[in-house]
Amino acid sequence: MSQSTMPEPQSGLSPKHLTHALYAVFLLGLIGAPVFGAAMIAAVVVAYYKRSDVAGTVYATHFDWLIKTFWWGVLWIGLSAMLLVIFIGWLTGVMAFVWLIYRIAKGWFALFENQTPSLE
Template structure:
């Protein structure tokens, strides 16, 4: 069973706030088109650091969602950049950008609704 909201003991930020910050950092990295790539890396580090604290809650699923988005996006970014050497990677980079934006919006909307991020098709 997944708990929607873990009890807040008043020490520091709530897990919901941490998850919103994580999505915000990831989105900042995407909006800046890589110029603020450290924001995306910070979101990933935050997700790894707080994943154990969020275990058994809906927030753990959101952290896994962001981590899967990052690692799959990084893989496809590398493959697309290699393919640009043969002029085939530009459409793949465009599709990757749309997919990344979709994943961040979909996950963040799920967080606002207090739900799990929905799986991809």
């Protein structure tokens, strides 16, 4: 007798759930930076690692969006840290923080609508 094999259930998170988790971890790392700052780095590492798995889907643009948000955020926060010497770094740092929150919100809302994030 031949035995039919049952398909194995897919292990891990679906791309949609993974993308939601990455946005949540990134936001957690941003808001709780002193305690959870490494969470942002972990989210970006996972986005880089899983980007090839979601290539050609709507989720690929979200992964790119998160990666670009991270690197631009590093640039602006770094510049703000250098500008603390002339005391305007606080202002630019707050602006960078607000911009990061905006990018996360815009991308996450686009994900809820099954659309790609855009700058329009």
